[in-house]
Amino acid sequence: EVQLLESGGGLVQPGGSLRLSCAASGFTFSSYVMSWVRQAPGKGLEWVSSISGSGSTSYYADSVKGRFTISRDNSKNTLSLQVNSLRADDTAVYYCAKDDSSSVAFCDYWGQGTLVTVSS
Amino acid sequence: DIQMTQSPSTLSASVGDRVTITCRASQSISSWVAWYQQKPGKAPKLLIYKASSLESGVPSRFSGSGSGTEFTLTISSLQPDDFATYYCQQYNDFSPTFGQGTKVEIK
Numbered sequence: 001e002v003q004l005l006e007s008g009g010g011l012v013q014p015g016g017s018l019r020l021s022c023a024a025s026g027f028t029f030s031s032y033v034m035s036w037v038r039q040a041p042g043k044g045l046e047w048v049s050s051i052s053g054s055g056s057t058s059y060y061a062d063s064v065k066g067r068f069t070i071s072r073d074n075s076k077n078t079l080s081l082q083v084n085s086l087r088a089d090d091t092a093v094y095y096c097a098k099d100d101s102s103s104v105a106f107c108d109y110w111g112q113g114t115l116v117t118v119s120s
Numbered sequence: 121d122i123q124m125t126q127s128p129s130t131l132s133a134s135v136g137d138r139v140t141i142t143c144r145a146s147q148s149i150s151s152w153v154a155w156y157q158q159k160p161g162k163a164p165k166l167l168i169y170k171a172s173s174l175e176s177g178v179p180s181r182f183s184g185s186g187s188g189t190e191f192t193l194t195i196s197s198l199q200p201d202d203f204a205t206y207y208c209q210q211y212n213d214f215s216p217t218f219g220q221g222t223k224v225e226i227k
Contacts, residue, residue, distance in 0.1 A: 035216075037164075044207065044218055044219070044220050044221045045156075045158075045164065045207055045209075045218040045221070046218065047209075047215070047216045047217065047218065050214070050216075059214045059215065061215065062121070095163055095164075100169065104211060104213075104214050104216060105152075105169075105211045106154035106166060106169045106209060106211050106216075107154075107164075107166065108166050108169075108175070110163035110164055110165075111163065112162075112163055113163060
């Protein structure tokens with residue numbers, strides 16, 4: 001059974017940083033692109049970032065480029081998102097998701113999400 | 121970026137109704153579209169991929185169609201469990217984008 005479990009969210013001041021993590025199990029982690037998708041309170045879904053199975057290639061939404069860094073540790077089946085220079089509009093539930101293939105695609109499994117609140 | 125324009129934003133329907141949600145892409149994306157269902161406080165759930173392929177375990181009352189720039193999600197006979205918000209997503213390039221969502225409410 002595929003399981004994705006996010007952690008690391010919390011309350012942070014504007015300009016601050018957090019590191020989000022996602023523990024994956026139930027599939028061959030290194031074979032799949034992994035993604036982060038976020039959802040601001042009461043709003044729709046926004047793709048944030050994706051990373052190739054090997055970790056050698058990453059992709060970012062323009063809204064987070066230069067501030068967020070996606071990474072993965074295939075030896076520990078863990079996906080991470082380092083979020084820096086946080087702004088109020090980064091407040092959202094951040095979902096870890098498994099893409100269906102070895103290329104950026106649709107997400108067939110999602111975690112339960114971790115809430116990041118940016119506020120002073 | 122490819123924009124996905126979803127309509128309507130809200131839809132009021134009754135159990136047993138046939139429901140159709142539309143998504144238009146700002147440029148041709150072949151059949152690279154997925155549809156998700158999301159209930160309050162829950163993660164999205166994949167329903168349809170590659171425009172018309174039904175995800176395993178999803179009831180057959182859900183169907184998808186379209187190619188190019190226009191896509192539809194149809195629920196043939198709305199059930200009480202189907203009241204939720206639905207999103208389309210394009211994955212034609214390395215910058216996936218979602219539609220704004222359609223909330224299906226009880227009439």
